[in-house]
Amino acid sequence: xxxxxxxxxxxxxxxxxxxxxxxxxxxxxxxxxxxxxxxxxxxxxxxxxxxxxxxxxxxxxxxxxxxxxxxxxxxxxxxxxxxxxxxxxxxxxxxxxxxxxxxxxxxxxxxxxx
Amino acid sequence: xxxxxxxxxxxxxxxxxxxxxxxxxxxxxxxxxxxxxxxxxxxxxxxxxxxxxxxxxxxxxxxxxxxxxxxxxxxxxxxxxxxxxxxxxxxxxxxxxxxxxxxxxxxxxxxxxxxx
Numbered sequence: 443x444x445x446x447x448x449x450x451x452x453x454x455x456x457x458x459x460x461x462x463x464x465x466x467x468x469x470x471x472x473x474x475x476x477x478x479x480x481x482x483x484x485x486x487x488x489x490x491x492x493x494x495x496x497x498x499x500x501x502x503x504x505x506x507x508x509x510x511x512x513x514x515x516x517x518x519x520x521x522x523x524x525x526x527x528x529x530x531x532x533x534x535x536x537x538x539x540x541x542x543x544x545x546x547x548x549x550x551x552x553x554x555x556x
Numbered sequence: 557x558x559x560x561x562x563x564x565x566x567x568x569x570x571x572x573x574x575x576x577x578x579x580x581x582x583x584x585x586x587x588x589x590x591x592x593x594x595x596x597x598x599x600x601x602x603x604x605x606x607x608x609x610x611x612x613x614x615x616x617x618x619x620x621x622x623x624x625x626x627x628x629x630x631x632x633x634x635x636x637x638x639x640x641x642x643x644x645x646x647x648x649x650x651x652x653x654x655x656x657x658x659x660x661x662x663x664x665x666x667x668x669x670x671x672x
Contacts, residue, residue, distance in 0.1 A: 448599075476660070485646065485662040486600075537597055537660075545660060547592070547600040 444470050446538045448548035454554055455526055462522045463551045465536030471516035472538035476545065477509075480533040492519045526555045558583045560649050562663035569637050570671045577632040577666050579647030588650040589630040590660075591621055603645075606630060614648045617641070642670045 445468040455461050473494045478486040485530055490511050491499045508530075510522040515551035519538075523530055531554050537545040559582045569575050581587060588607050592600040605613025611623040621632045630647060644665045651659040 446599075485664045488660065534596075538598075544602070546602075549599040550597070552597065556640075 444468075444538075444540055444544075444546040446536065446548040447547045448534075449479055450551060451549060452552045453554070454465045457527055457551070457555055458525055460522055460524045460528055461553060462520055463534055465519045465521070465537075467538040467540075467546070468522075470538070470540050470546075472519075472540065473516060474539045475513060475519040476537045476539070477511060477519075477521050478535045478537070480535060480550070486535060488519065489521075494508050494523050523553065524551070528555045531555045558587075558649065558651055558661055560647055560661050560663035562645075562647055564599050564666045565664070566667045566669065568669040568671060571639050572636050575632075575634045575637045575641070575668070577645050577647075577668070579630045579632065579663060580648045581628050581630065581647075583628075583651065586623075586625060589621075589623060590648040590650065591615065591619070591630070591632045592646045592648060592662075593617075593643050594646065594665075600646065603632070637668075637670055639670045639672065642668055644668070651662060 444449045444450045474494045477489045479489050480486045488501050489504045492511045494513045494515040500506045513519040533550050535550045537547045539545050561580045566573050590605045591603040594600050603619045604613050604625045606613050619634050623630050644667050645667045647663040649661045
């Protein structure tokens, strides 16, 4: 089956620094990738849709200047959390959509901002 | 607004017992329906999906789900639960499958605990 990886799986950073999370589709090409955020005991909330070669589309309430998304190739999308603050601590999950339209999810990245 | 409701936050069943997790959606048309499972600290794994046709769909790990249009429901079932089934289960609706935007809407999830 289709596999999506995320790196790193866990990251701890200091407040004010930036963190980059990578999402890769390992065995298929994904023109569209998605970034979700999951709070403890909460559902997944879509943050943005990332289309290869174009600007990401952000959901209402998501700061595009804070959460920078780059989808430079058909197998890689990155999410950079800039000037991170403790309230940005969360579990970030990406997904990649195959040509059939099905989303495959990565294992997630646990971000802790101290 | 479109929404997905999973009325049960936490369910505990005994190993070997049957399981039913409820899911209701609010949407004018018949959406594309999914059930995902998430183990602690992990991403989501697709259990099964319904697009059209037979309203009873079979998934992985012995799970099945039945789409009932009249009730706007898509309940997940398993006849005999195993301890390894303990996880968080999410029902989801895709309003624009394959479209240009991400329209996968998740329910809040149901945590399944399994008693030995």
